[in-house]
Amino acid sequence: MRVEITDTVIAAEAIVAEMKAGVDGAVCVFDGIVRDNSRGRQTLHLDYEAYREMALQQMCGLAADAVTKFGVRDVALVHRLGRLVVGETSVLVVVASAHRGAAFDACRWLIDTLKKTVPIWKKEQFVDGAVWADGEPFPAEIAARSTAGDSERRG
Amino acid sequence: MRVRVLYFGVLKDLFGGESEMMELGQSASVEDLLAVCRGRFAGRDGLWESLAVAVNQEYARRGDALKDGDEVALLPPVSGGVERPVA
Numbered sequence: 697m698r699v700e701i702t703d704t705v706i707a708a709e710a711i712v713a714e715m716k717a718g719v720d721g722a723v724c725v726f727d728g729i730v731r732d733n734s735r736g737r738q739t740l741h742l743d744y745e746a747y748r749e750m751a752l753q754q755m756c757g758l759a760a761d762a763v764t765k766f767g768v769r770d771v772a773l774v775h776r777l778g779r780l781v782v783g784e785t786s787v788l789v790v791v792a793s794a795h796r797g798a799a800f801d802a803c804r805w806l807i808d809t810l811k812k813t814v815p816i817w818k819k820e821q822f823v824d825g826a827v828w829a830d831g832e833p834f835p836a837e838i839a840a841r842s843t844a845g846d847s848e849r850r851g
Numbered sequence: 852m853r854v855r856v857l858y859f860g861v862l863k864d865l866f867g868g869e870s871e872m873m874e875l876g877q878s879a880s881v882e883d884l885l886a887v888c889r890g891r892f893a894g895r896d897g898l899w900e901s902l903a904v905a906v907n908q909e910y911a912r913r914g915d916a917l918k919d920g921d922e923v924a925l926l927p928p929v930s931g932g933v934e935r936p937v938a
Contacts, residue, residue, distance in 0.1 A: 728933035744931070747859055747924050750908040751931075775931060787932050807932060815905070815924070816931030817860035828861040831928025834903045838910050 697759045698772040701752050706774050706785040715772055720792045724799035726807050728787040730780050734829075737822045744777045744786060747815040751775070754814045758806055766802035768793035773806060775816060786818075813838060852877060852919035856884065860927040862902075865892060875917065881906065882913040884923055901928050 698711065708727050716723055730742050759771040772790040780786050789806045793799040811832060818829045833839065856873050858866045866888075875884060881904050889899050904911050905924040917923065 730933060745859065746931070747857065747905070747908075747926065750905055750924070753908060811932040812929065814931050815859065815926050815929055817927065818930050819860075828864075828927070829930040831860075831901075831930040833901060833928055838903050 697756075697763070697770060698774070699752065699755045699759050700774045701746060701748060701755070702774060702776050703778050704776070706776050706788050708785050708788050711772050711774065711788060712790055715770060715790045715792045717769070717792065719794060720769060721794050722792070722796035722799040724791045724793075724796070724803040726787075726789040726803050727785055728789075728807065730782050730784050730786060732782045734820055734822070737820075737824070739782060740821045740823060741779050741781045742786065743779050743819040743821065744775075745817055745819075746775070746777055748777075751815050755810065758809055758814070762791065762802045762806050766791075766793075766798045766805070768798050768802045771802070771806065773810070775810075775814070777816070809835075852879065852917065852921075854884070854917055854919070854921045854923050856888070857922065857924040859924065860930075861898070862925050862927055865895075879917050880913070881911050881915045881917065881923065884917065885913065885925075888925065898927065902926060903928075 712725055732739055755773050759773050762771050768791050770792045774788045776786050789803050791799045791802045812835050820827055820829055852875050854873055855870055857870045863869055903926045905926060907922050
């Protein structure tokens with residue numbers, strides 16, 4: 697597995713090429729790129745920041761879970777931090793598998809889960825101001841952990 | 852006890868810094884720490900309700916007990932990847 701957080705350009709094509717092996721029948725790639733607008737406002741750039749050590753740890757967990765859960769052969773998960781301009785890759789998910797169904801499913805699960813659980817945030821810089829993007833609510837298993845009044849103690 | 856508190860995303864702007872050392876009572880919990888932080892900013896209830904908390908880089912419960920030297924991170928809803936969530 698290849699799991700990275702980087703401050704430089706993600707070499708998407710090279711990473712995809714490296715992931716291919718003879719036993720694979722499918723490689724599914726999600727290449728997340730910076731769009732030129734958000735809800736009608738023109739985007740200049742995005743600034744990504746992370747709780748870096750925890751984010752990497754969470755991403756490693758997701759990659760391992762994807763292999764177990766979907767039975768795919770290998771996963772690459774790379775997220776870039778810092779300032780990104782329109783068209784640049786911020787996140788790359790690559791899943792290699794014997795069959796396409798598992799590859800598609802694992803790829804979709806990885807990006808959807810990453811977006812909800814990995815501690816990375818982006819600030820959107822528009823022509824007319826900047827704003828921290830609204831995140832998605834944390835999934836139940838994390839939100840429940842954070843419910844006020846929950847008196848359960850860690851072991 | 853003394854713990855290190857880390858702020859991310861919008862909280863970093865709100866608190867004017869990335870981290871601080873915080874002195875808490877002997878048997879303080881995550882909830883106690885949140886109450887201290889929340890006390891500095893009246894309003895913004897939605898933000899405090901939506902936060903997750905990590906203790907030593909693992910998601911924690913609000914009732915979890917803290918101990919001296921813990922690293923406690925306050926995490927607004929995350930927004931990695933690219934697309935904004937659909938409203």
